[in-house]
Amino acid sequence: MEFSRLIEADVPVYLQSIPAMHAHFSSFDSLEVTEVGDGNLNFVYLVSNRRQAHETVVLKQAVPYLRVVGESWPLTRHRMDIETAALRYFKALCPAHVPEIYHADSEQSLVIMQRLGEHRILRGALLEGHTYTHVAEHLSGFMARSLFYGSDLFLPADVKKDAVKRFTNSELCKITEDLIFTHPYDDSASNSYNPALPQAEIDRIQRNPPLRAAVGALKYAFMTRAETLLHGDLHVGSVMVSTHETYVIDPEFAFYGPMGFDIGILLANFFLAWYGQDARGGANAETSKNWLLNTSSQCWVGFLAEFLQLWQQHEQAGTGFTGRDLDGASAQVFRDDFMSRLWQDSLGFAGCEMVRRVLGLAKVAEIAGIDNPQIRAGAEIKVLRLAERLLLERTSISNMAQLLEWVQA
Amino acid sequence: MEFSRLIEADVPVYLQSIPAMHAHFSSFDSLEVTEVGDGNLNFVYLVSNRRQAHETVVLKQAVPYLRVVGESWPLTRHRMDIETAALRYFKALCPAHVPEIYHADSEQSLVIMQRLGEHRILRGALLEGHTYTHVAEHLSGFMARSLFYGSDLFLPADVKKDAVKRFTNSELCKITEDLIFTHPYDDSASNSYNPALPQAEIDRIQRNPPLRAAVGALKYAFMTRAETLLHGDLHVGSVMVSTHETYVIDPEFAFYGPMGFDIGILLANFFLAWYGQDARGGANAETSKNWLLNTSSQCWVGFLAEFLQLWQQHEQAGTGFTGRDLDGASAQVFRDDFMSRLWQDSLGFAGCEMVRRVLGLAKVAEIAGIDNPQIRAGAEIKVLRLAERLLLERTSISNMAQLLEWVQA
Numbered sequence: 001m002e003f004s005r006l007i008e009a010d011v012p013v014y015l016q017s018i019p020a021m022h023a024h025f026s027s028f029d030s031l032e033v034t035e036v037g038d039g040n041l042n043f044v045y046l047v048s049n050r051r052q053a054h055e056t057v058v059l060k061q062a063v064p065y066l067r068v069v070g071e072s073w074p075l076t077r078h079r080m081d082i083e084t085a086a087l088r089y090f091k092a093l094c095p096a097h098v099p100e101i102y103h104a105d106s107e108q109s110l111v112i113m114q115r116l117g118e119h120r121i122l123r124g125a126l127l128e129g130h131t132y133t134h135v136a137e138h139l140s141g142f143m144a145r146s147l148f149y150g151s152d153l154f155l156p157a158d159v160k161k162d163a164v165k166r167f168t169n170s171e172l173c174k175i176t177e178d179l180i181f182t183h184p185y186d187d188s189a190s191n192s193y194n195p196a197l198p199q200a201e202i203d204r205i206q207r208n209p210p211l212r213a214a215v216g217a218l219k220y221a222f223m224t225r226a227e228t229l230l231h232g233d234l235h236v237g238s239v240m241v242s243t244h245e246t247y248v249i250d251p252e253f254a255f256y257g258p259m260g261f262d263i264g265i266l267l268a269n270f271f272l273a274w275y276g277q278d279a280r281g282g283a284n285a286e287t288s289k290n291w292l293l294n295t296s297s298q299c300w301v302g303f304l305a306e307f308l309q310l311w312q313q314h315e316q317a318g319t320g321f322t323g324r325d326l327d328g329a330s331a332q333v334f335r336d337d338f339m340s341r342l343w344q345d346s347l348g349f350a351g352c353e354m355v356r357r358v359l360g361l362a363k364v365a366e367i368a369g370i371d372n373p374q375i376r377a378g379a380e381i382k383v384l385r386l387a388e389r390l391l392l393e394r395t396s397i398s399n400m401a402q403l404l405e406w407v408q409a
Numbered sequence: 410m411e412f413s414r415l416i417e418a419d420v421p422v423y424l425q426s427i428p429a430m431h432a433h434f435s436s437f438d439s440l441e442v443t444e445v446g447d448g449n450l451n452f453v454y455l456v457s458n459r460r461q462a463h464e465t466v467v468l469k470q471a472v473p474y475l476r477v478v479g480e481s482w483p484l485t486r487h488r489m490d491i492e493t494a495a496l497r498y499f500k501a502l503c504p505a506h507v508p509e510i511y512h513a514d515s516e517q518s519l520v521i522m523q524r525l526g527e528h529r530i531l532r533g534a535l536l537e538g539h540t541y542t543h544v545a546e547h548l549s550g551f552m553a554r555s556l557f558y559g560s561d562l563f564l565p566a567d568v569k570k571d572a573v574k575r576f577t578n579s580e581l582c583k584i585t586e587d588l589i590f591t592h593p594y595d596d597s598a599s600n601s602y603n604p605a606l607p608q609a610e611i612d613r614i615q616r617n618p619p620l621r622a623a624v625g626a627l628k629y630a631f632m633t634r635a636e637t638l639l640h641g642d643l644h645v646g647s648v649m650v651s652t653h654e655t656y657v658i659d660p661e662f663a664f665y666g667p668m669g670f671d672i673g674i675l676l677a678n679f680f681l682a683w684y685g686q687d688a689r690g691g692a693n694a695e696t697s698k699n700w701l702l703n704t705s706s707q708c709w710v711g712f713l714a715e716f717l718q719l720w721q722q723h724e725q726a727g728t729g730f731t732g733r734d735l736d737g738a739s740a741q742v743f744r745d746d747f748m749s750r751l752w753q754d755s756l757g758f759a760g761c762e763m764v765r766r767v768l769g770l771a772k773v774a775e776i777a778g779i780d781n782p783q784i785r786a787g788a789e790i791k792v793l794r795l796a797e798r799l800l801l802e803r804t805s806i807s808n809m810a811q812l813l814e815w816v817q818a
Contacts, residue, residue, distance in 0.1 A: 152632045157586060158579035160802075165574045170567035177566060212739035213746050216731035220747075223561045226573075227633045252726030323595030330621035337622050338629075361577035 003077065003108060005063050008033040008155040011045050015059070020103045021112070025055050032268055039069055043074070048113065056117070057102060061110040062252075066175075068398075074169050077109035079252050082169050084111050086254035087227065093145045097138055097248055122239040126273045127366055129284040130151060131291040138246035139239065139266065140302030147259045147303075148310045150229035151217050153321055164226045172232070173223070176253065180352055181219035184360040185212055191359050196373035197380050205355055205384055214391045218348045226256035234262045235269040235353075235364075262348025263303065269364070270296040271350070271407055272357055272383060276366025279379035294406065297400045300346075304339060311335060344394050347403070351390030354383050412486065412517055414472050417442040424468070429512045430521070434464050446709065450476055450484070450661060455524065455778045458689070465526070466511060470519040471661075475594040476583075484580050486518035488661050491578050493520050495663035498638065502554045506547055506657055525656055531648040535682045536775055538693040540700040547655035548648065549711030556668045556712075557719045559638035562730055573635045578664040581641070582632070585662065589629035589761050593623055593769040600768050605782035606649060607791050614764055614793055623800045624764075627757045635665035643671045644762070644773075669751050672712065673758025679705040680759070680816055681766055681792060685775025688788035702816065709755075713748060733793050753803050756812070760799030763792050 006014055015021045016028040025031070027036040030050045037044035048056035062080040066073035090096040099114040122135070152160050183190050185206050193202060205211060207273075223229065231238065232253030240247040274292040277285045315321070315331060325331040357364045358380045367383065370376035389406055397403050414420040415423055424430045425437040434440070439459045446453035452472060457465035471489040475482035493513040500507040508523040532546070561569050592599050594615050602611060614620060640647065641662030649656040686694045724730070724740060735742040764775045767789045776792065779785035798815055799806075806812050 152629065157583055157632065160632075161577050161582070165577055168570050168574055170570045173570070174566055182732040186728075187735060188732070207736040207739075209736060209739040209742040212731055212734075213743040216739075217745040217746060217750075219731070220561065223566065223569075223632050224636045226635050249549045279433075297462055319595075322628070323591040323597070325440075326596060327616040327618060330618040330625075334620040334622040334625040337626060340624075 003064075005043070005061075005077050006045070006061055006108075006110070008035060008045065011047055011059060014108075015047065015057075015112070018105075018112070025049055026052055026103065034236055035349060037067065041079075043067070048115070056115040057112050058099075058115045059110060059112050059213065061108065063109075073222075076297055079169065079172055080104075080109040080111060081106050082167060082172075082254055083250070083252040085166070086229065086231075086251035087111070087113070090142075090224040090231070090248065090251060092112075093149055094142050097142045097246055097247060116240050116249075119240040119242045121237055122241050123236040123269075123273075123365065125241060126236060126288070126292070127276070127369070129277070129282075129288045131288060132241050132243065132246070134244060134318075135198075135239070135241060135246050136295045136298035136302055139248075140246055140299045140304055142199070142246075143234075143262060143299070143303045144306035144310060145264070146231065147208075147228050148307050149264065150256070151227055151259070152187055153311055154314055163229060164256040167255050169232070169253065172253045173255055173257075176232070177219060177223060179361055180356045181215060181222060183217055184356040184358075190361045192361065192363075193359060194373055194376050194380060196377040197358075198377070201377075201381050201384055202359065205359065205388065207402075208388070209390060211391050214348065215352060218345075218352055218391075221258050221345065222261060222349075225258040227259050228256065230255060230257045230259070230262050232257065235264045236266075236273065236362055258345055260345025261349045263300070263342070263346035264351075265353050266299060267296055267346065268350040268353035268357075270299070270363050271386065272354060273366045274407060275379045275383050276364075276370065278382075279367075279370055280376050293404050296407075297404060298402050300343075308335060308339065347390045347397060351387040351394070354387035354390070358387075359363055414452070414474075415454070415468075415470055415517075415519070417444055420456055420468060423517075424456065424466075424521070427512050427514075427521070429468075432459055433466055433511065435461055446476065449490075452476070454702065457524070467508075467522050467524045468521050469521060470517065476684045488578065488581055489513075489518040490515050490580075490662055491576060492659070492661040494575070495640075495660035496522070499551075499555055499640070499657065499660060502558055503551050503657075506551045506655055508656055508658060512712070519715075525649050525658075528649040528654065528656060530646055530647040531650050532678075532682075532774065533617065535645060535649060535697070535701070535799075536685070536778070538686070538691075538697045540697060541650050541652065541655070543653060544648070544650060545653050545704045545707035545711055548657075549708045550715055551655075551657055552643075552671060552675070552708070552712045553715035553719060555640065556637050556671065557618050559665070560636055560668070562720055563723055572638060573665040576638055576664050578641070578662065579600075580668075581662045582664055585641070586628060586632060588770055589765045590624060590631060593765040593767075594624055599770045601770065601772075602768060603777075603782055603785050603789060604698075604765075605786040607786070609760070610786075610790050610793055611768065614750035614768065614797065615788075616743060617797075620797060620800050623757065624761060627761055627800075630667050630754065631670060631758075634667040636668050637665065638663060639666045639671050641666065643675045645682065658716040658746075667754055667758075669754025669756075670758045672709070672751070672755035674762050675708060676705050677757065677759035677762035677766075679708070680795065681763060681773050682775045683816060684788045684792050685773075685779070687791075688776075688779055688784050702813050705816075706813060709752075709809050717744060717748065756799045756803040756806060760786070760796040760803070763799070767792050 011033045012031040032048050032050050034046045036046055043061045043087050045059040047059060062077045064077050065071045066075055087101055101111060101113045103112040148154055185204055209316045232255055238250045240249055270292050274289050277288045322330045322334050367379050420442045421437050421440040441457050441459050443455045445455055452470045454468040471486045473486050474480045475484055496510055510520060510522045512521040556564055596615055640660045641664055647659045649658055679701050683698050686697045729740045731743050776788050
């Protein structure tokens with residue numbers, strides 16, 4: 001069947017035509033359909049049966065253009081195949097933290113999946129000052145498993161190389177290459193700046209040769225280092241939470257890239273939320289800020305411990321990545337060096353994410369949503385200053401405690 | 410037609426069946442066929458017409474196993490498609506330094522190409538003390554063009570990612586991963602050691618945690634960093650020379666990998682030849698050694714100049730890799746940092762190549778062919794000591810002059 005973009009009225013007919021949906025819905029004549037896509041790329045429909053409220057699914061359809069811009073920015077619908085494959089893969093690795101897929105339709109570029117009922121997008125929840133006890137444990141576990149099991153540290157070399165081919169995702173990578181690594185720095189017309197942000201602060205980023213060279217090296221790493229299957233867009237808008245559960249959604253940017261990218265994006269988004277709370281102030285700001293620092297810290301520390309545990313368990317079962325360890329110390333030195341490089345990478349990517357959320361096209365509500373332009377600029381300057389330090393001096397940050405001092409400096 | 414391995418007697422009949430060959434041979438009843446494959450992977454036939462000596466071609470056929478080991482080490486014949494594609498690509502980039510392909514037959518896993526008449530394999534020529542005026546200029550040009558034009562510095566991002574997929578070469582990469590980066594270090598049964606080489610010298614490499622960790626990082630770089638289309642096996646046995654011409658052959662190991670790998674392998678092979686001449690001595694040794702040091706130096710210096718020239722020319726014609734250069738200095742800082750990282754990478758890979766040629770399965774005649782085991786061991790120790798320094802201290806070598814001092818130390 002030729003591709004056609006579904007509108008709300010089409011959804012019940014479409015669902016009824018899918019055999020698997022008859023297990024989810026007892027009838028199709030009383031379905032309520034609401035379009036809720038707030039992302040930049042796709043249409044997202046919540047579907048529920050008015051007669052049986054527990055009968056509910058999410059339908060997500062990719063259209064052949066960038067939704068936020070329109071038909072003038074074409075994108076192939078193939079990205080939904082990548083998203084579906086990534087969802088299935090991450091679901092197998094981390095079943096508690098990825099929604100279940102009920103049906104995927106490559107021709108129609110859509111996927112039908114588990115509706116997360118009481119869960120909220122983490123970004124909005126953080127903005128309101130909510131905190132969640134288990135987020136760090138859940139996200140560090142997701143990152144440890146997803147980053148380890150896709151890598152050459154675990155997979156046979158040929159299997160990994162096949163996975164690199166399968167998850168080639170040029171179009172969505174190009175968005176990241178442009179919007180994260182290039183445009184924020186070269187005064188692109190697609191940027192938008194808070195008018196209250198002094199030009200000197202923008203120049204300090206854009207007319208800073210060592211910083212621009214550091215960002216160039218991170219862009220080159222993003223484009224060349226096929227280390228593992230990344231989520232590719234692991235910010236707090238790609239996480240849904242409830243009191244006890246955490247889900248990672250929307251892996252359409254998934255591709256084989258450098259491990260530090262997922263970690264850095266996540267840390268940067270916690271720091272952006274921290275600067276937002278800091279600028280807004282208010283009764284719960286301190287609680288929220290403490291939670292954000294603790295959660296950042298536990299995300300890295302938990303990730304580090306679980307990743308190393310998976311790695312050591314795997315090597316105990318066979319030969320290690322560097323070959324037989326004749327002196328009993330070499331494998332550990334390699335692992336230590338590896339994690340140290342990964343830490344530096346993560347800090348660099350965090351710096352890039354922070355810069356682009358202030359200077360680039362896509363903002364975050366925590367900062368850009370601050371009504372008073374001067375207060376917003378104050379937060380933006382702090383964000384840019386931390387990003388600058390991360391990009392230029394990250395080799396001198398040896399641990400998370402020191403990083404958190406820099407955040408608060 | 411089903412695959413069948415050709416034997417010498419089959420070759421004339423096969424050639425006659427190929428229309429393109431009728432332009433090369435005036436008759437097929439007087440062809441002389443000689444098998445000359447001295448590599449580890451393929452069968453290579455020289456074919457010439459006894460009646461018309463200038464009518465001559467080379468036919469190279471891949472068989473579904475590793476020739477040097479036998480049918481117990483299976484390899485798919487697909488590698489000949491990679492070799493053919495790489496030959497055509499390198500020929501387009503560097504027409505003066507790559508043989509012409511006359512015919513390729515994917516089903517039979519063979520390629521028929523230009524016979525390089527008076528040219529010799531560079532390794533054998535060096536062993537005899539010959540020197541060639543133009544080798545450095547030619548090889549540095551080959552490396553500059555091949556490493557630059559395949560990279561993200563030149564290609565549009567999607568074209569480059571497609572090329573990464575097309576040149577996925579898991580089987581031959583696995584040979585490198587095992588034989589260069591793993592087995593020499595973990596006392597593998599496939600290694601062979603000169604009995605006169607003291608165990609302490611072997612242990613100094615194999616039971617050296619920082620060195621093993623450094624090699625692990627280089628192996629990981631080889632497996633993950635898809636920077637450009639490498640030759641993948643650019644030692645002096647893959648180069649054919651005459652007084653005025655230089656050809657690069659045998660790119661069956663071609664794949665998207667780190668740029669420093671090709672450079673490092675080539676430099677290491679010049680240094681191995683230098684240690685061989687040094688140990689053998691004799692009338693022409695000093696001339697030969699000087700030539701080897703000069704050629705190593707000119708290979709890097711010439712590469713650096715030409716690569717940077719190609720890069721700057723390309724960026725003058727459009728936007729640079731890091732975006733618009735608002736201050737006029739950022740692009741140059743990025744290029745300087747880039748070349749400095751590439752230099753470090755190259756030295757590290759050179760260290761790996763030197764170790765594996767002493768401890769691993771595949772030796773080089775310059776060292777392993779020294780009859781006196783003690784004299785051979787003396788050269789091997791010098792090779793291992795330089796490799797150790799390159800692996801552990803390469804960030805402290807800032808230029809080629811300093812490297813050449815280390816070689817001679």
